Amino acid sequence: MSSETCAPNGQSCRHGRSEGGCAECKVRLVSVCAALTSDELAELESLSRRVAYNPRGTLFAQDEEASAVYNITEGAVRLLRLLPDGRRHVMGFALVGDFLGLAMPERHTITAEALSPVTVCRFERRAFQELVARKPHLLQRLHERAGYELGLAQDQMLLLGRRGAEEKVASFLLTLRGRYVRIGLTSVTLELPMGRQDIADHLGLTVETVSRTLTRLDREKAILIVPGGVRLLDLPRLERLGG
Amino acid sequence: MSSETCAPNGQSCRHGRSEGGCAECKVRLVSVCAALTSDELAELESLSRRVAYNPRGTLFAQDEEASAVYNITEGAVRLLRLLPDGRRHVMGFALVGDFLGLAMPERHTITAEALSPVTVCRFERRAFQELVARKPHLLQRLHERAGYELGLAQDQMLLLGRRGAEEKVASFLLTLRGRYVRIGLTSVTLELPMGRQDIADHLGLTVETVSRTLTRLDREKAILIVPGGVRLLDLPRLERLGG
DNA sequence: GAACCGCCTTGATCTGGATCAAGGATCTGC
């Protein structure tokens, strides 16, 4: 299922000069790594290992022992939680620059699955924790991120608890757009690397309702559905709905 | 509205020997303070100020500049977020030992209101941040708490997105019970310091649905509604519903 | 290129919880 296409021969694929190290990492400035000096970056690099996953590959699974933390350098990941009875909820989607394992719990509380070809910087949890213990400003940075995540979680709770289907979908699209913009991706079309079912499970809706709502927004020219994503045609209207 | 009944004459009511300092604080071991040595505790104490609020008093309000962080030593607080259109969502309830301002953002993202007579240890944000910057293990502790909160937020999202009214109410009662147990309050009756409307706004339901659901659980002898709270009669049944 | 498979869409119907509308029970102040 999970497929580490990196280092299939067992070799570590520690960042080499050829592929650029942490210092040249394009997600450095949007990730926790921005908190580090170049010396520390070198140290961090020695702990990191680049790993690639195929679509549908599992980075880690719920309840599994948390042996590493991850910084996504390429692709998109879905984060989900399962109920014993099989219902699932998609807690969110991790994009380029996102850091997985902020809280560094003993066991993962969620499952992370690649939605597209994904590459990550993987850090052994032990070694990373040691580094963090020695670098208070890195911890500070992690804590800030955690606070930010907590705010996002609150937004999401408000969304799930108090809003209708159209509001949810509009808000989802705008939020995703905002995140793409923050990481410097300002394409005309908003890529949707996740399927309708994932969106539904993220918003507390059914696939059918998500599909119908998107179709309606398309019919009303607020968005345009294109292969692999949507184009946001009427931002003010969407903001009125999802703001 | 907000009412600091402490130090009404403008005097600081820094903990004195008479009322017991941090070292004797009964919530110390369940709060962030547990991370500190007695020396550090003394230092913390010099930053803290005990403040009391009447029921309905506001500890702080959404969008307001965050000038302090709080540790609740008595009473219960509701944490809510407002939508521009007036809809509100109760993000959660803070009990004895809970720490408000974990993420220490510039501005509060939520409003905190006393549900009962509340007393808190209030720390000036500046001073507290300075202390944290000098005490990595305090930061570590805060970060752990934040991670824990993030987990709770995920549980709540799953609850809001994927569960029916009965499951929500049962789960709410069990969660609250669990929290009371953790802080050493194991009364037969589960106190509900919040009103039905608050519970509804927390679970993404209406007052009517909460009331009906509680009535039904009472009729079916899973709980017994008593003034100011409920008695949980059939825990296994509730766990089947809310687990 | 036919058969299959995983998605997505669309339509018809059903239902859990919202909404609307009264009361009833407590509490508060005078």
Next chain:
DNA sequence: GCAGATCCTTGATCCAGATCAAGGCGGTTC
């Protein structure tokens, strides 16, 4: 003790979104 306010409960009705049920539309395989 009574007027008013606030909170809680209960009943009747309604509706947004779930559920059930078909197709449709690319991919991929052989």
